[in-house]
Structures are given as structure tokens and as C-alpha cells.
Amino acid sequence: MTRVVVQAPMSGGPSTPALAAAVSNAGGLGFLAAGYRTAEQLASDLAETRRLTDQPFGVNVFAHRSAPVDVSAVAEAWGLDPKQARWTDDEYDDKLAVLEADPPAVVSFTFGLPHPLPHLTETWVTVTTVDEARRATGADALVVQGSEAGGHRGTWVDADEREDIGTLALLALVRAAVDVPLVAAGGIADGAGIASVLAAGASRAMLGSAFLLTDEAGTVPAYRSRLAEEGRTGLTRAFSGRLARGIENDWQRKHPGAPIAYPELHYVTSAMRAQARADGDAERFNLWAGQAHSLARTGPAGELVRLLLEEADEALELARRRLDR
Numbered sequence: 270m271t272r273v274v275v276q277a278p279m280s281g282g283p284s285t286p287a288l289a290a291a292v293s294n295a296g297g298l299g300f301l302a303a304g305y306r307t308a309e310q311l312a313s314d315l316a317e318t319r320r321l322t323d324q325p326f327g328v329n330v331f332a333h334r335s336a337p338v339d340v341s342a343v344a345e346a347w348g349l350d351p352k353q354a355r356w357t358d359d360e361y362d363d364k365l366a367v368l369e370a371d372p373p374a375v376v377s378f379t380f381g382l383p384h385p386l387p388h389l390t391e392t393w394v395t396v397t398t399v400d401e402a403r404r405a406t407g408a409d410a411l412v413v414q415g416s417e418a419g420g421h422r423g424t425w426v427d428a429d430e431r432e433d434i435g436t437l438a439l440l441a442l443v444r445a446a447v448d449v450p451l452v453a454a455g456g457i458a459d460g461a462g463i464a465s466v467l468a469a470g471a472s473r474a475m476l477g478s479a480f481l482l483t484d485e486a487g488t489v490p491a492y493r494s495r496l497a498e499e500g501r502t503g504l505t506r507a508f509s510g511r512l513a514r515g516i517e518n519d520w521q522r523k524h525p526g527a528p529i530a531y532p533e534l535h536y537v538t539s540a541m542r543a544q545a546r547a548d549g550d551a552e553r554f555n556l557w558a559g560q561a562h563s564l565a566r567t568g569p570a571g572e573l574v575r576l577l578l579e580e581a582d583e584a585l586e587l588a589r590r591r592l593d594r
């Protein structure tokens with residue numbers, strides 16, 4: 270299975286069975302995002318993806334282990350309903366049971382290393398530091414997520430004390446530390462980006478933001494228009510209580526000191542975000558995006574996969590010629 274172009278799992282709407290299937294049908298590796306879906310919804314997403322493709326695809330599962338936090342004071346200060354706060358493990362066990370019954374080609378985990386690490390199929394684990402990479406024993410591949418990446422940082426423990434390492438630096442450090450296949454993610458927006466991580470030792474490149482504007486992505490219109498513009502991204506906990514990168518908007522700017530409180534704050538802000546999405550108000554819901562989001566292209570996802578492969582080929586050819594000079 271070469272499938273060098275991997276479509277990143279994107280919870281909260283953008284990832285759809287149609288997107289995963291289109292990418293896999295074009296020779297990439299599509300991913301479903303199980304995050305925030307119920308186990309039942311995951312089962313139906315799996316069935317729908319199987320209906321749309323007979324090619325391999327992956328499913329991503331949250332494996333977070335944060336301790337419960339009381340967010341009543343924050344919720345009240347923000348004018349939101351504190352009663353919505355709750356801690357859940359995102360139906361981890363039920364989702365694994367669904368995947369056991371109908372295993373996809375790859376299952377990837379983010380936000381932590383599950384104990385035990387299930388081996389229903391090929392197992393990938395997201396890492397954001399060399400230390401996490403060293404501790405991810407048993408994984409068949411590591412998703413090396415640089416700090417340019419859109420969406421939540423896949424760190425195993427969310428903490429203020431941390432170093433945000435970019436994709437190329439992290440890839441080089443992880444490659445020197447462990448001997449497993451690496452999937453590079455974060456800030457890769459075109460074929461040249463793919464070529465660069467392959468040259469740096471990755472087996473595959475995972476792109477998230479680059480797929481957000483494709484026809485099959487579930488990205489809502491107000492989010493689509495912001496993605497297409499140049500716009501600064503920043504790391505924030507203001508939507509979910511866990512550090513994530515999104516295009517800066519009013520809510521993000523207004524709450525720079527949001528606490529570490531995932532998933533409680535995710536549930537507290539959930540109704541506000543759903544309303545804002547429905548209203549087309551891009552200032553009050555999360556606009557998760559990587560630092561190169563403005564390079565995202567529209568059109569069918571399958572065409573994008575083919576274009577990215579062509580561009581990567583050209584970029585490597587050009588690099589080769591530069592070296593031969």
C-alpha cells in the first residue's frame with residue numbers, strides 16, 4: 270500500500286465518508302474521524318464509506334486521558350451554560366468494538382497512547398515530541414504532527430509547559446530517535462510540501478487543511494470563505510479546553526487565557542458554536558486550520574490527490590536538477 274497522500278482525519282464536520290472514499294479511490298488514503306461521533310454514527314460512517322469505495326481507508330479515534338475539571342466559573346464568566354460541562358471518553362470502548370467488528374485498513378489514535386494498544390489492523394499513533402515518539406512502542410507507524418498543523422495538537426498531555434516544534438524539525442528529530450515508518454503532518458499544502466517531507470524521511474504525507482475546501486468535505490460555508498483568505502492562525506483553548514490551531518477570530522482573541530479543560534469546555538461551547546455555524550457567524554465557532562490554509566484548493570478531492578502527486582513528482586525532479594548543477 271503506497272498511498273503516499275493521506276487525507277487527515279478532521280472531526281467536527283469536515284471529514285465525511287464521501288471525502289475518505291474519494292481520496293482512497295484516487296490512490297490516496299482517506300480517513301474517517303471518529304471523534305465526537307457516537308459509536309453508532311461511526312458504524313454508519315464505516316458502512317457508507319464501504320459502499321463508496323472498496324479501497325483501503327483509515328479511522329481515527331481520540332485516546333485522551335485528562336482528569337475531570339470543574340469549569341462552572343469559566344462557563345459563567347463567558348455567559349455560557351455550566352450545566353453542559355461533562356467529561357466523557359468519547360465512547361472509546363464502544364468505538365473500538367465497532368472497529369473490531371469491521372476493521373478498516375488503518376486505525377490511528379490521537380491525544381494519547383492507548384493501553385493496551387489495540388492491533389485490529391495497522392495501528393498508527395500521533396506524536397508531537399521526540400519523547401512521545403520514543404514512548405509509542407507497538408505502533409506500526411507514527412503520525413508526526415508539527416506545530417503548523419490545523420486542529421487540535423495531538424499531544425498526549427495538554428500542558429502550558431511545552432515546545433511547539435515544526436514539522437520538518439520534528440520529523441528529523443523523530444527519525445533520529447526511532448525506527449518506524451513516519452507519516453508527516455502539519456503545514457503541507459501542495460506537492461512541494463509532500464516532496465519535502467518524503468525527502469526528509471517520511472513514508473507518507475498527511476494533509477488536513479488542504480482538503481477542507483474540496484467538494485466532498487463537510488466544511489460549512491462561513492468556514493470555507495475564511496479558509497480561502499490569507500489570515501493569521503493561532504493556538505487556542507477557547508473552544509474546547511485543549512490546544513488547537515485555528516484562524517484567529519473574535520472568540521479566540523477574546524479568551525487568550527482559556528484553561529486546560531478538555532473535553533468539558535468543548536461541551537460548554539458546543540451550542541454556541543452550532544448556532545454560529547448555522548448563522549454563518551465565523552467569529553464564534555472554531556475555524557481549525559493549519560498555517561498554510563490559504564493555499565487550499567477547491568474541486569473534487571480525487572482531482573486534488575492526483576494533482577498533489579504530479580506536483581510532488583515535479584518538485585522532486587526540480588530538486589534533483591538543482592543538486593546536479
Ligand SMILES: Cc1cc2nc3c(=O)[nH]c(=O)nc-3n(C[C@H](O)[C@H](O)[C@H](O)COP(=O)(O)O)c2cc1C
Binds near residue numbers: 280283479
Ligand atoms: C478541521 C480539523 C479537524 C481535525 N480533527 C482531527 C481529528 O479528529 N483527529 C486527528 O487526529 N487530527 C485532527 N486534526 C489534525 C489533522 O489530523 C492534521 O494533523 C492536520 O490537519 C495537519 O495540518 P494541516 O491542516 O496544516 O494539513 C484536525 C485538523 C483540522 C484542520
